[in-house]
Amino acid sequence: VKLPIRIPSFDDAALAGAVHARWNNLTKPPGSLGHLEDLVARYALIRGDTFPRLSSKGMYVFCADHGVTAEGVSAFPSEITAQMVRNFLRGGAAINVLCRQYGIDTAIVDCGVIGDCAPGVIDRKIASGTRNFATAPAMTIRQAEQAIENGIELAREAAARYDIAGVGEMGIGNTTAASALQCVFCGVDPAESAGRGAGLDDEGVARKARVIRAALALHAPAADDPVGALAAVGGFEIATMTGFYLGAAASRLPVVVDGFITCAAALAAVAIAPAARDALLFAHCSAEKAHRLMLRHMNVRPMFDLDLRLGEGSASAIAISLLESSVRLFREMATFQDLC
Amino acid sequence: VKLPIRIPSFDDAALAGAVHARWNNLTKPPGSLGHLEDLVARYALIRGDTFPRLSSKGMYVFCADHGVTAEGVSAFPSEITAQMVRNFLRGGAAINVLCRQYGIDTAIVDCGVIGDCAPGVIDRKIASGTRNFATAPAMTIRQAEQAIENGIELAREAAARYDIAGVGEMGIGNTTAASALQCVFCGVDPAESAGRGAGLDDEGVARKARVIRAALALHAPAADDPVGALAAVGGFEIATMTGFYLGAAASRLPVVVDGFITCAAALAAVAIAPAARDALLFAHCSAEKAHRLMLRHMNVRPMFDLDLRLGEGSASAIAISLLESSVRLFREMATFQDLC
Numbered sequence: 001v002k003l004p005i006r007i008p009s010f011d012d013a014a015l016a017g018a019v020h021a022r023w024n025n026l027t028k029p030p031g032s033l034g035h036l037e038d039l040v041a042r043y044a045l046i047r048g049d050t051f052p053r054l055s056s057k058g059m060y061v062f063c064a065d066h067g068v069t070a071e072g073v074s075a076f077p078s079e080i081t082a083q084m085v086r087n088f089l090r091g092g093a094a095i096n097v098l099c100r101q102y103g104i105d106t107a108i109v110d111c112g113v114i115g116d117c118a119p120g121v122i123d124r125k126i127a128s129g130t131r132n133f134a135t136a137p138a139m140t141i142r143q144a145e146q147a148i149e150n151g152i153e154l155a156r157e158a159a160a161r162y163d164i165a166g167v168g169e170m171g172i173g174n175t176t177a178a179s180a181l182q183c184v185f186c187g188v189d190p191a192e193s194a195g196r197g198a199g200l201d202d203e204g205v206a207r208k209a210r211v212i213r214a215a216l217a218l219h220a221p222a223a224d225d226p227v228g229a230l231a232a233v234g235g236f237e238i239a240t241m242t243g244f245y246l247g248a249a250a251s252r253l254p255v256v257v258d259g260f261i262t263c264a265a266a267l268a269a270v271a272i273a274p275a276a277r278d279a280l281l282f283a284h285c286s287a288e289k290a291h292r293l294m295l296r297h298m299n300v301r302p303m304f305d306l307d308l309r310l311g312e313g314s315a316s317a318i319a320i321s322l323l324e325s326s327v328r329l330f331r332e333m334a335t336f337q338d339l340c
Numbered sequence: 341v342k343l344p345i346r347i348p349s350f351d352d353a354a355l356a357g358a359v360h361a362r363w364n365n366l367t368k369p370p371g372s373l374g375h376l377e378d379l380v381a382r383y384a385l386i387r388g389d390t391f392p393r394l395s396s397k398g399m400y401v402f403c404a405d406h407g408v409t410a411e412g413v414s415a416f417p418s419e420i421t422a423q424m425v426r427n428f429l430r431g432g433a434a435i436n437v438l439c440r441q442y443g444i445d446t447a448i449v450d451c452g453v454i455g456d457c458a459p460g461v462i463d464r465k466i467a468s469g470t471r472n473f474a475t476a477p478a479m480t481i482r483q484a485e486q487a488i489e490n491g492i493e494l495a496r497e498a499a500a501r502y503d504i505a506g507v508g509e510m511g512i513g514n515t516t517a518a519s520a521l522q523c524v525f526c527g528v529d530p531a532e533s534a535g536r537g538a539g540l541d542d543e544g545v546a547r548k549a550r551v552i553r554a555a556l557a558l559h560a561p562a563a564d565d566p567v568g569a570l571a572a573v574g575g576f577e578i579a580t581m582t583g584f585y586l587g588a589a590a591s592r593l594p595v596v597v598d599g600f601i602t603c604a605a606a607l608a609a610v611a612i613a614p615a616a617r618d619a620l621l622f623a624h625c626s627a628e629k630a631h632r633l634m635l636r637h638m639n640v641r642p643m644f645d646l647d648l649r650l651g652e653g654s655a656s657a658i659a660i661s662l663l664e665s666s667v668r669l670f671r672e673m674a675t676f677q678d679l680c
Contacts, residue, residue, distance in 0.1 A: 027427055028434055029415070029538035033654075034627055034647025075369070083679050087367050092674025094368055101668055198369035287374055304644045306662075307374025314373075318665060322646075325658060328441055334432025339423050 005152060005250040010045045010278040018050040026333040036326040043327060046254040046279050054327040057104040057320055058162040059313050060244065061088060061095060062237035064112035065129030066173030073176040073208045075199035081113050081172045089120045094310055095168055098317035104166065111147060112236030124150040126236045133215045137232045144231040144239050151243020159251035166256045166320050167244060168313020169237050175288065178264035180212045180233035182290055184221045185267040186297045195288045226271035241265035246272060249279035258316040259286040263294045270298065283319035284308060345492060345590035350385045350618040358390040366673040376666040383667060386594040386619050394667040397444040397660055398502040399653050400494065400584065401428060401435060402577035404452035405469035406513030413516040413548040415539035421512045422453050429460045434650055435508055438657035444506065451487060452576030464490040466576045473555050477572045484571040484579050491583020499591035506596045506660050507584060508653020509577050515628065518604035520552045520573035522630055524561045525607040526637040535628040566611035581605035586612060589619035598656040599626040603634045610638065623659035624648060
């Protein structure tokens, strides 16, 4: 993939020192806001600003269908993807409720849902669902590149509008693609990476692991060819999110990664451009069992662990609110001089 | 203590079943909101309402000074307590920033700060600081009873105004009192319960443990005499919070416990009336090392762990926002019937 992006360095000892100094001058014991202090330091480094604001917030929900559902790897049928897209547009889904509460704009991106685009979505549809990667690559290399480019462009637009973006997804079958990508990028076995998704029983999980194992043998995707891996066993929403992370990093737009599937896209983005990792913040460790291994592989600390496994950006929305709290504390608390 | 309260039963299998059934009818995989689903069940049981609202929110910050600071058990001098009370009233403290963001009213309660009450506080001052419990009981039994009664009354007023209350505290020296109470109620050794507080070094922590050990030997407080224990080694804000928990439980007002010190007051409340525990929600596990043991002793699950150790109600405010999210999801999400 020709990457029309350049990711800046997010290391800046002077900036980190200035943030630390301000925290220690606020009316609290030094270090007593714990991880919230670290989050602001990270956020400031991404923004390249010692006194960053966090006012405008956007949530991007990337949606697509997956041919691999033909193998019986999901507890729900593909039709649910389009139904949930309509639910997002009508404001009835979990992500809508959370974004209303926290003042986060929502954008629903159709990257490859089966059927026509619903009125109101952002149309970045590559095709009506991927092919079944049990029998053929999920998409062509050109389709993977197009999805990544779409993501980069969307991130550039997001950076012009928002101080921070959250990322979520919807796509029946997409935990299978995410688990397969984890095998590629983290070198784990399908038995480790395959989980219950939206509600598989033990037999379903075993089937999912077999399908992934066979697909890895068939396509032989490699960690040093991330676009090829996305094409072989990825998904349109996953490839678009991969591009979104790259474009956001290039634009100094902090992005809050949601859960297991969004994290799989982060693995791909980091495989393409390792520097992209430091523009990402990680919301939570989900109940999808292999998520913890992914987070460990990237050496990142999630903000919370509430046994969520919904996706959609639900954990990301909560994390944005927490990050907003952190930034408000940093900006609005009195200093010890103010007290005198 | 004569308790003018009666705590209802918070067990109701039919109500819990109704909550569970509604969660499973919303547009998400069953159980996928994890701990948020459990939190709403708990909240509904406390309210005694299958479809509870969470709109009005109050934060009570209980403040007092501690004579035991004369023993060098705190990294900060007692004067900081009154300074921080003024900071709370001017809106410059961490708790103010968080309550502004989340739409939570704040009430600052002076339970025993040294000096005159600051204009704007709720005056429930028992005395200007406790006595040094290294040499005498921290307060008289009558003072402990009065503080508990004050708390019960404040909770009754809170229940008339709010759907939920958060509890926080400020009081230089109060981790020493909290650690001493943990020794009494959880049977742990002072070496286990004494932590860094607002920033003690190793020598300070060792001194704090010695002071607690000597005080326990001097007063011999017992878990089966919780009011006597509060009088011996407690604090005015801790005893007032103890009463607040009891009054809240009696009024079906859910209360979110903040961190280590507020949790020590919960130990006392549960020792007085075990049923009070089930009206409490626990915000976080703080960085004060013995807090985890306290939570385990009460067999409760905190919502998050962000290495906070500030107090003031800061974790409680964040937790109220999370609980509000949970209740909004429960009330506002579409059902699968809505989708058709």
